[in-house]
Amino acid sequence: MSAEENIDVSIHNRLHPPMDPVPPDRSLADCPHPEGRSDDIPGKDLRQAEVFLKGEISGHKGIFAEGRPETPGYNFAYLDEQTKRMLRRAILKAVAVPGCQVPFGGREMPMPYGWGTGGIQVSAAIMGKNDVLKVIDQGSDDTTNAVSIRSFFRRVAGIPVTTSTGEATIIQTRHRIPEHPLREGQIIVYQVPVPEPLRWMEPSEKETRTMHALEEYGVMHVKLYEDIARHGEIATSYDYPVMVGGRYVMSPSPLPKFDNPKMHQSPALQLFGAGREKRVYAVPPYTDVRSLDFEDYPFSVQHWDKPCGICGSTDTYLDEIITDDKGTRLYVCSDTDHCAARLASRKDKRGGPDD
Amino acid sequence: MTEPAAVGFAIPSASPFAGIRDAKAPPPADRPSPNQGLLYVEGVGKYYGDRIGCKDVSFDLWPGEVLAIVGESGSGKSTLLNLVCGRMVPTSGKVRYRESSGDLFDVHKLPEASRRRLLRTEWGYVHQNPRDGLRMRVSAGGNIGERLMACGSRHYGNIRKTGVSWLDRVEIDADRIDDVPVSYSGGMQQRLQIARNLVSAPRLVFMDEPTGGLDVSVQARLLDLIRTLVREMGLSVVLVTHDLAVARLLAHRLMVMRRGEVVESGLADQVLDDPRHEYTQLLVSSVLQG
Numbered sequence: 122m123s124a125e126e127n128i129d130v131s132i133h134n135r136l137h138p139p140m141d142p143v144p145p146d147r148s149l150a151d152c153p154h155p156e157g158r159s160d161d162i163p164g165k166d167l168r169q170a171e172v173f174l175k176g177e178i179s180g181h182k183g184i185f186a187e188g189r190p191e192t193p194g195y196n197f198a199y200l201d202e203q204t205k206r207m208l209r210r211a212i213l214k215a216v217a218v219p220g221c222q223v224p225f226g227g228r229e230m231p232m233p234y235g236w237g238t239g240g241i242q243v244s245a246a247i248m249g250k251n252d253v254l255k256v257i258d259q260g261s262d263d264t265t266n267a268v269s270i271r272s273f274f275r276r277v278a279g280i281p282v283t284t285s286t287g288e289a290t291i292i293q294t295r296h297r298i299p300e301h302p303l304r305e306g307q308i309i310v311y312q313v314p315v316p317e318p319l320r321w322m323e324p325s326e327k328e329t330r331t332m333h334a335l336e337e338y339g340v341m342h343v344k345l346y347e348d349i350a351r352h353g354e355i356a357t358s359y360d361y362p363v364m365v366g367g368r369y370v371m372s373p374s375p376l377p378k379f380d381n382p383k384m385h386q387s388p389a390l391q392l393f394g395a396g397r398e399k400r401v402y403a404v405p406p407y408t409d410v411r412s413l414d415f416e417d418y419p420f421s422v423q424h425w426d427k428p429c430g431i432c433g434s435t436d437t438y439l440d441e442i443i444t445d446d447k448g449t450r451l452y453v454c455s456d457t458d459h460c461a462a463r464l465a466s467r468k469d470k471r472g473g474p475d476d
Numbered sequence: 477m478t479e480p481a482a483v484g485f486a487i488p489s490a491s492p493f494a495g496i497r498d499a500k501a502p503p504p505a506d507r508p509s510p511n512q513g514l515l516y517v518e519g520v521g522k523y524y525g526d527r528i529g530c531k532d533v534s535f536d537l538w539p540g541e542v543l544a545i546v547g548e549s550g551s552g553k554s555t556l557l558n559l560v561c562g563r564m565v566p567t568s569g570k571v572r573y574r575e576s577s578g579d580l581f582d583v584h585k586l587p588e589a590s591r592r593r594l595l596r597t598e599w600g601y602v603h604q605n606p607r608d609g610l611r612m613r614v615s616a617g618g619n620i621g622e623r624l625m626a627c628g629s630r631h632y633g634n635i636r637k638t639g640v641s642w643l644d645r646v647e648i649d650a651d652r653i654d655d656v657p658v659s660y661s662g663g664m665q666q667r668l669q670i671a672r673n674l675v676s677a678p679r680l681v682f683m684d685e686p687t688g689g690l691d692v693s694v695q696a697r698l699l700d701l702i703r704t705l706v707r708e709m710g711l712s713v714v715l716v717t718h719d720l721a722v723a724r725l726l727a728h729r730l731m732v733m734r735r736g737e738v739v740e741s742g743l744a745d746q747v748l749d750d751p752r753h754e755y756t757q758l759l760v761s762s763v764l765q766g
Contacts (some may be wrong), residue, residue, distance in 0.1 A: 322611070335589045339626025344617045346625065349632055350654050415632040446556050472672070 191279040198245040208246035215403035220365030227399035238396025240312035246345035255289035260297035260455030300459035303389035313395040318372035384410040520569035527737040529555035544727030578739035600673030604685035606665035663694035
């Protein structure tokens, strides 16, 4: 065994000493591991399961679940048609004026505010029978929120769901843009907690609307100035303000600034839904998205000294996971699907699904 | 001794240059000149329903001039200030301001965008309570830099350098640049507010009781500072105060208001030393005794 293989495999083995056989429900995307385990990390099941599936990068296709008959008593995709129309009108306006916050008549959803009510309403409004849905929460396909929303739409819309970024047509996300580049025709729906980027500086809604209308964005730089004055660098690491299409300053929701460059000239349509504040906004495909910065403190993204502990990736966004009581740390890709795909391609090259 | 004959600088009408100014150009009265007024307030009035806020006030303000509006509380001073700076729309009358380009325009007919731009570039507004004029959770440097950033400055090093130099000018230690105004004393907050307003080198500053709520020794220091800055920068100031001592120290001209009306106006020393109106006499005698 080479040294490189040694590192990967040893970490992998330490986490899951006996490699499980594929459980019979492995193909169900909305099924987390049946019993919780002390060594559970986000995406663990997915990372294991991927190895045995076929797909575009390597034989990797993600976990896929066929649609199932819609639950009777619900309209397609839960919302009634009039509500969806209202939402689509708001979305069209948002697409027409990139980065501008458009109010909509938010509905009560069967979940609390802060869990993605805005994103779910936008997804429901744009969803068709032929769509394939992927839901991620902090990059992971198998955390509670992602699993719940996926199973919700599978039940009320009967559409197939997947974990593969490449296969999905609608990707609802909280906190991350997938590492796998998006393509034309895909729509990424963000769940947004605080849509107003000026809110931290200016508490008055009337005033912030005026500031947007008159393009008075100097105060955004005051926030960045404060960062540099206090921390010696722009310490804002998520929800980093961006200028969309050279006109509107927009909050990219709690996206890590690592993902900001991916929004720039993205071929996919990006929709943002804030359920509590009842606002949608959008970045149409191929739109300029610039992160604000200073001439002498240019925008930069996070980087890590270590590669991903599972797939060895050095160019992805890593989560830090504390694995025991002694403070041992493991850095793994936050995008579980991407991590699994890389792992699968490595194993394919080695010529076997398992070591 | 007879006066020397005026040396003829004027271009005689027969001069070849006489016809150059075409008919479409604005009348010469609107061209910039050192002798031309900065602010013309004409018959401005404001009614709150039936009650009078202020009534038929007119004055002109000239470059470098400090005008104090004095009167007891409720006499319409602050209403007048808000009308003049465009925060409030008058019921009658108009306010005209001459921009640095020399154009004269009606403050209340300006589009909102231009008025707000004016308020953060050529104008300043010093609130009585520094909490209204400062961002209390933003460091002193950020407070001073805000106008610069609003005007498009995007170089952190330069903004900070300007911040340090302005702190120095308003006599605050440079090492307090990263402290938030909540941690400042009242007098320092007020001086910071002044720095924040003057950083864009405004031409006209409105001050609403700048020394209100400060103790006497701090007041004296602040007045001294304001006087120095006004002289150095050639500022025009409209100052609202109920304190005649402040008016005497800072103002060139004085307007005394009562129940929304101007009862007396004139040179500050003249009005204070030789008050004509009975109300002014009362004011002067009640304050300047001893």
